[in-house]
Amino acid sequence: MAMQLPSEDQILAILHDEPMVGSRLRAALGLPKKQKVAFKQLLAEMVEQGLLKRTSNKEYQPGDGESLEEKREKRLKKMAEISDGDNRRPAARSRRQTTDDKSTRVRRGILHQVGEEDWIVTELETEKEFEMCHRKQAPGKEGETISFTLYPHPKRKHSYLAKVDHSAELESMTWQEITQKFQDDANLPKGFSKEIRDYVAGLKAPTAKDFKGRVDYRKTTILCIDPEGAMDHDDAISVERTEDGGYKLGVHIADVSYYVPEGSPLDYEAMERSYTQYLPWTAVPMIPDELSSDICSLHEDVDRCAHTCMIILDKDANVLSWDFHRSIVRITRSLTYQQAKALWEQGDKDMQDLAEVTAKLKKNRTKDGLLEFKSTEFGCHFDEKGEPIDIYPRTTDISNSWVEECMLIANNCCAKELKKRGLQGIYRIHEAPDTKDIMELYYMYPNLFQGSPVMLRELGKPRSGDTNLNPTAFKLYEHLIKKAGDDETLTNRILRSMQKAHYDSNSFGHFALNWQDYSHFTSPIRRYADLWCHRELARKGKEISAERKESVIEVCDLISANEIKNMKTERIAIKVCSSYILRNRIGDNFEATVNGIEEWGIYVSIADPIAEGLVRYRDIAGDDFYVFNADQGLAFGKRSGRTFRRGDKVMVQLLRVDPLRGQVDFSLIEKLSPEPKKQRRTRQDVDNDARNFNERMDRAEAAEALGYVSQPDDDDYEPAFTSVGNRGRRGRRGSDADAPSFERSGRDARGKSSRGGRGSRSRDEEPRSSRGGKVGMSAAARLKNKKRGRR
Structure with a gap:
């Protein structure tokens, strides 16, 4: 039985906060692909009625209620008034002006939209109208006054197009104005409502009343290790030796759910934000500073409410049991990563124990292989005025891996506990790479696959049953990563061929971690998924079967979509800093x-x-x-x-x-590297070519047998998002300790391939060739034809 199409109100509700392309909107509504045609027809009807409108990059957003027919009538009427009976378009008349009238000076005008993607600008001085050039994004907003310049039309003689000119306004803008406009354009929240501020103002530091029913760990040695300058400390670690030579590993997390009641205005605001947004110059918190940096934050030598995952390990750090409970903690030592490393080198017992148990945890985690990507994250130094002066590559110490391993095992235990107790958990899932994307990667970089232990025909389907784990594909990607080595460009290409990790209400497994069960428990101050899981773990008795205030499925969709948006904002923000330095x-x-x-x-x-x-x-x-x-x-x-x-x-x-868009353009003056010499071909070269050709033929036939030779649907293409990994000066990113770097791949929130969209201008996000099709698929067809010709 076909699933019923959503109502107009449901579609408008989804698009209220963020525009979406058709495929992503369909995925957010949970519609199967077989209803794609009917759904697109529904969207087209809503656009015709004025309920929706499409942006220049094919995203749907709520309309103004005015139908297309009404807009056409208004536009024709306005054109008739301007032309005084001349039926020719004003823009066409303006193009017939002489070259002398079209100087390169900066002009001022008012923007008007005349179609789904067409814009004109009316010059204030002469009231002449000029067509705006087509770009991936709209030139501005309806009725906005802009600065623009004219340039010759690339295809029509004696015609000109208008282009938005940002140089005039940028020259006079200060760094504070640029960052404020960037945050406004990114729709970042500016503060909290009065109701939330009043509620938070009434909260006090925890007392004996708040400690009732909690397990007391105040006499246990607990370490809090964070980046330098962090203010929101939400995780801490304790390691104790047991009599049988094993370990008692405690992962103590700030109990944010104790202060954020379910269904409260603060809870809904945290859900809408979903994350703390870290920018190089600031951080936009998920919850107010009074909670994130004070009452909830695990400061040294202060009693705090926590949620503890106590894990019992044997002498080889295999998990024997675990227990989740609310607790009281007092941080013994609050350290930076650098301080923790220095203490370890000096032989500090606590650091030695922590390093020992985490080394064994990592060894256990990598028994069946390890996907460990080498990527560089960048930060920004600021002067005393708060302006950027230098971009620098971040470095990681061995102490980072100690914290990461503890957070990973706690998240693993959290997912298992949620499943065991039948709770409505939020799971972090990562789907196996699609064979189409692997084939494309092969045809782009065949050398990566040389010596691979896996043939593409052996891969099979990305998902088998209810698990995303695919040992064959895992072995292949181990080989690819090893082959890429320290080449970050190749590493990013491999990442782009993988799915994007996202949230789901089912524990389908995490491909890159090679774990069936994984959730997020360790960062509730800056990530809503963790806050949700804390609240679920605290449920007892009838609370387990009680109806939740919000649907877990809708929450998963929301926070997955917000993650993509935040990653894109953070990536562009570091480019804003670098372009400002170059201004x-x-x-x-x-x-x-x-x-x-x-x-x-x-x-x-x-x-x-x-x-x-x-x-x-x-x-x-x-x-x-x-x-x-x-x-x-x-x-x-x-x-x-x-x-x-x-x-x-x-x-x-x-x-x-x-600087507003983080865009830098160069001209190439000279090539410094020598041209490669053409070498004389030998008999061995010919034999190698023959072997490579046969191997490519085999892979092409495998792709055809698997049904992966069809061309992609352009409407399903969405922008790619690759994270640069920026941390704010107030704390570390959510992915620093409890999510390895493979989660920063360029995929959308539904795990769909997202290279080739129209959203961003960076190298990883430009659209593919207008000739269409994936490189690998067309190559497969060519190889097939060659083979037929040879026969």
Whole structure:
């Protein structure tokens, strides 16, 4: 029986806070793919009625109630009034102006939307109208006054297009104004309601009354290890030796659920925010500062309410049992990662015990293999005025892994406890990579697969039954990561071929961790999923079967979607800092490294200051014409024969900077790396080519047998999101200790492939070629045709 389509009110409720493309909206509503056509027809009808409208990047959002027919009539009437009987479009008349009238000066005008994706701007000085150039994002809001410039239309003679000019306003904007506008554009919350502030003001530090019924750990040595400058301390660790040589590992987490009643205004606000948003210059907390930095925070030598996971381990750190209960803790020592490492090197007993048990925990976790990605996270230094002055790569100490292992095992036990007691838990799941994406990765980087212990035809389906675990795919990715080594570009490509971890009400398993059960328990101050799990674990008796204030399925969808949005904001924020540092260096030359080549240009990175930017092919010195070769991953000059590959050293010049969007454009002046010499082919080269060809044929046939040769549906493409990993100065990210780096892959909240969308401008988010199709699929078809011809 077909599932009933959602009502208009349900669709509008989903889109109230965040626009979504059609495929993501369908997934959020839980509709199967077989209802895709009917659902798209429903959306089209709502757009026609004015209930919905589509943005320039194909996202749906609530409309203004005015139907398309009414808008057309108004527009025609306005055009008739302006033209005084001339039926030609004003924009068309404006294009017939002479070149002298179209100077490059900055103009001011008012924006108007004339269709789903078409915009015009009416110049204030002359009241002339010009068409806006098409971009991935809308140029602004209806009725907004903008600065713009004109440039010749690329296809029509004597025609001009208008482009938003940000340089005038950016030159006069201070750093504080830029960051404030960035936060406004990102729709970050600015504060809490008066009702919430009044409630929090009435809360006091815990007393004996709050400690009733709790297990007392105030005489136990408890360590709190956090990044330098952290203010929201929500996790602590204790390690005790047992008589049989085993360990008693205590993971003590701030009891936020004790202060946030279910269904209260504070609970709903925390749910809507879902996370603490960390930006390089600030942090936007999930709960008020009075709770996150004071009453709930586990400060040294202060009594605090906690939720403890006490785990009993044998001498090899195998889990024998665990118990979750509310507790009282008093932190013995509050340390930074660097201080903890120094104490360990000095032979401190507490650090030695912690290092010993976590080393055994990691050994147990990696018995069946380990997916450990090497990636660099970046932070920003600020001067006394609070302005960015330097971007630096973050380093991790061995003490980071101690905390991480403790948090991982506690989260594992949390998921098992939720299942055992039949609670409505929120689980962190990670689906196995889709064979389509693996095939695409193979055709882009075949060298990664050389020596692989797994053939693609052996992979099978990503999910078997109710588990995401796939030992065959796991072995393949172990090989790929090892083969990529320290090459971060290759590592990011491998990450993009994987699914995005997200939240679900079922424990389907975590592919990258290779665990069937995994949840989030260790960060309730900055992550709503943990707060939910705390509340579930505290339920007893009739509370277990009682109806919840909110649907766990809806909460999972909400926090998964918010995670994607937050990761995108954090990634762009570090680029805002780097582009601001470069704002006064336009025209300067830099030695750069090519770290990515796509069909729209070459991505380069500079070292001082650390920044990444785009060189469009038209901005390469000379009159050459460049062609992007996806199979070989290079750009080839048709006239000169010059090539650009990843790793090449080049000299670039800074052309333009947009700190509001974190965008940097370079021109390429000179290639510094020598051109590779053409080597004479030997008989062995011919034999190797034959073997490689046969192997590619086998893989192509495997893809065809599995049904993975069809072209993708463009409407299902969504923006990719790859995290840069920025921590705010008030605390560490939620993924620092209790979620390894593989969770920062570029996938959407529903685990769907998300490369090739139209949302962002970074290297990992540009759309694919307009020629359509995945590189791997077209290559498979070519190989098949070649084989037929050979036969």
